[in-house]
Amino acid sequence: MQQKQFLVKENKKIAKNTYQIILLGDCSAIKKSGQFVNIKIEGLFLRRPISVCDAEENRLTLIYKTVGKGTSLLAEAQPGDKFDLLTGLGNGYDTAKSGASPLLVGGGAGVPPLYNLCKRLIAEGKKPTVILGFNAKDEIFYEPEFSALGASVIVTTVDGSYGKKGFVTDAFAETDYTYIYTCGPEPMLKSVYQKAKTSGQFSFEERMGCGFGACMGCSCKTLAGNKRICKEGPVLEKEEILWH
Amino acid sequence: MALTNVTLSGWTLDNPIIPASGTFGYGYEFAELYDINCLGTFSFKGTTKDPRFGNETPRIAETPAGMLNAVGLQNPGVDNVIREELPKLKQCFSKKVIANVSGFSLDEYCYTCEKLDRQEQVGLLEVNISCPNVHGGGMSFGTSPESAAEVTREVKKVTTKPVYIKLSPNVTDIVQIAKACQDAGADGISLINTLLGMKIDLRKRKPLLANTTGGLSGSAIFPVAVRMVWQVYQAVDIPIIGMGGVSSAEDVLEIMMAGATAVQIGAANLTDPYICRDIVTKLPGLLDQYGIHDIKEIIGGAHR
Numbered sequence: 399m400q401q402k403q404f405l406v407k408e409n410k411k412i413a414k415n416t417y418q419i420i421l422l423g424d425c426s427a428i429k430k431s432g433q434f435v436n437i438k439i440e441g442l443f444l445r446r447p448i449s450v451c452d453a454e455e456n457r458l459t460l461i462y463k464t465v466g467k468g469t470s471l472l473a474e475a476q477p478g479d480k481f482d483l484l485t486g487l488g489n490g491y492d493t494a495k496s497g498a499s500p501l502l503v504g505g506g507a508g509v510p511p512l513y514n515l516c517k518r519l520i521a522e523g524k525k526p527t528v529i530l531g532f533n534a535k536d537e538i539f540y541e542p543e544f545s546a547l548g549a550s551v552i553v554t555t556v557d558g559s560y561g562k563k564g565f566v567t568d569a570f571a572e573t574d575y576t577y578i579y580t581c582g583p584e585p586m587l588k589s590v591y592q593k594a595k596t597s598g599q600f601s602f603e604e605r606m607g608c609g610f611g612a613c614m615g616c617s618c619k620t621l622a623g624n625k626r627i628c629k630e631g632p633v634l635e636k637e638e639i640l641w642h
Numbered sequence: 643m644a645l646t647n648v649t650l651s652g653w654t655l656d657n658p659i660i661p662a663s664g665t666f667g668y669g670y671e672f673a674e675l676y677d678i679n680c681l682g683t684f685s686f687k688g689t690t691k692d693p694r695f696g697n698e699t700p701r702i703a704e705t706p707a708g709m710l711n712a713v714g715l716q717n718p719g720v721d722n723v724i725r726e727e728l729p730k731l732k733q734c735f736s737k738k739v740i741a742n743v744s745g746f747s748l749d750e751y752c753y754t755c756e757k758l759d760r761q762e763q764v765g766l767l768e769v770n771i772s773c774p775n776v777h778g779g780g781m782s783f784g785t786s787p788e789s790a791a792e793v794t795r796e797v798k799k800v801t802t803k804p805v806y807i808k809l810s811p812n813v814t815d816i817v818q819i820a821k822a823c824q825d826a827g828a829d830g831i832s833l834i835n836t837l838l839g840m841k842i843d844l845r846k847r848k849p850l851l852a853n854t855t856g857g858l859s860g861s862a863i864f865p866v867a868v869r870m871v872w873q874v875y876q877a878v879d880i881p882i883i884g885m886g887g888v889s890s891a892e893d894v895l896e897i898m899m900a901g902a903t904a905v906q907i908g909a910a911n912l913t914d915p916y917i918c919r920d921i922v923t924k925l926p927g928l929l930d931q932y933g934i935h936d937i938k939e940i941i942g943g944a945h946r
Contacts, residue, residue, distance in 0.1 A: 399674070399675065399915075401915065401916065438913065442704060443704055443705065443706075443707055443708055443709055443860050443861075443909075443913060444912070444913060445913055467704070468704075604699055604700070605699065605700040605701070605703070606702060607702045607711060607912045608665075608911070608913070608915070610671065610915060611667065611671045612665060612666060612671050612672070612911060612912060613664065613665060613711065613713065614664075614667075614687075614696065614701075614713045614716045615699075615701045615702035615711060615713060616699060616701070616702070617695065617696065617699070617713075618699065619695060624695055624716070629671075642698075
């Protein structure tokens with residue numbers, strides 16, 4: 399973990415209630431896909447944890463949905479604004495387990511961390527298939543970006559306004575895969591868990607206090623003992639998940 | 643340069659800065675960030691007889707200038723603390739530590755305190771009779787002078803190190819409880835624990851915290867802490883460890899002037915992990931700025 403200052407380069411709306419912010423600063427603590435940062439937002443007490451969509455040496459891309467006060471304030475950030483971030487938080491995905499053709503399944507605000515993961519898997523010579531699930535057409539983002547990486551991309555919408563109608567799991571039949579990586583709302587994760595034919599890694603969300611393991615605010619029970627979503631998570635192995 | 647050392651019941655700390663229990667784990671998470679030996683000491687995660695998972699999530703909520711938590715004393719239990727956490731801590735912290743203890747019965751308090759009292763790394767025991775997030779224990783011992791005195795008396799019987807009782811602000815008269823603890827043999831008082839609060843999720847029309855209520859901390863509660871330290875200082879002769887929303891070196895001086903001998907910093911560690919180190923660094927300069935040659939002169943200074 400590092401505490402670093404970042405400068406806003408760009409902050410724009412890319413879909414309904416969804417924004418992409420590009421921040422310039424030292425990303426060296428971000429080692430794995432699926433890790434997150436914790437942003438200090440002026441006027442709020444707690445930092446806001448947001449998953450890393452992409453991180454290069456000096457350029458951090460985050461995609462967030464405006465769901466409350468923190469993200470709504472963040473949406474007002476202008477180029478040149480400064481933010482204090484804790485970077486390199488959480489365990490992240492392990493790409494060593496992917497096999498030759500992993501399946502990446504993202505739902506809504508769970509899509510962003512899969513972008514850097516997809517990039518990394520392709521760099522490792524793997525052939526990922528990506529399923530991106532949204533409620534409706536106006537919420538869709540990053541389909542062309544995933545395609546540009548060289549992944550085969552399937553988009554599902556619940557209302558059928560774009561791509562395949564239904565949930566992400568409705569697209570499973572069209573795919574043949576060696577491993578699953580997923581991130582999204584908990585009901586979606588549970589459904590992916592039930593339909594998955596292989597092992598996999600699941601990224602969870604929880605309200606956090608500190609984001610670095612100090613407060614025990616985001617603990618969860620797993621078959622491998624108690625874990626902190628912010629520290630031993632947010633990514634859990636499929637075999638250790640204990641649904642409640 | 644101004645002197646920053648203070649003494650708690652014969653134990654001299656290099657400075658009065660102490661990360662508060664529940665915001666600093668067992669120390670080693672923060673030792674990855676900075677050398678925690680710069681601290682006066684710290685108070686480790688509230689420890690109980692048996693391992694506890696604590697409450698269901700959500701356990702955390704944002705509030706104006708603060709936060710609610712309802713962790714519910716998650717900890718590995720005293721035996722694991724002694725077997726695993728203390729040896730790990732020894733690798734990164736050469737000073738003695740404050741052992742924070744909670745329980746659900748007198749026997750549990752005594753069992754845990756007695757075991758931790760025997761640990762060479764423990765400098766003093768901080769007995770938490772004020773956790774608002776557990777049921778049938780914790781705070782229920784801290785809400786009447788009689789039960790607070792009883793816990794104090796029983797723990798004193800089985801321990802040799804200084805015993806500080808951590809008090810709840812969720813009472814009608816904290817002064818009566820502090821006095822009862824002193825009369826029962828307490829060596830010092832820690833105050834305040836969190837204030838009981840609540841938040842409702844507008845979309846779900848339900849309490850946001852799974853535990854319904856939680857403890858309010860952060861800068862929002864600082865004036866309450868200053869007032870209670872002030873009142874208790876007037877009524878007791880034993881040292882006070884002041885806490886509650888402290889988040890700057892200036893706050894440290896303020897709560898010491900109200901009557902605290904040492905100061906704990908809690909919620910601020912969660913939003914600014916380097917805050918305790920930064921306050922330790924800033925303190926000597928700030929003392930110079932206010933013409934204070936020895937920090938001990940300001941303890942209770944606002945009463946004189």
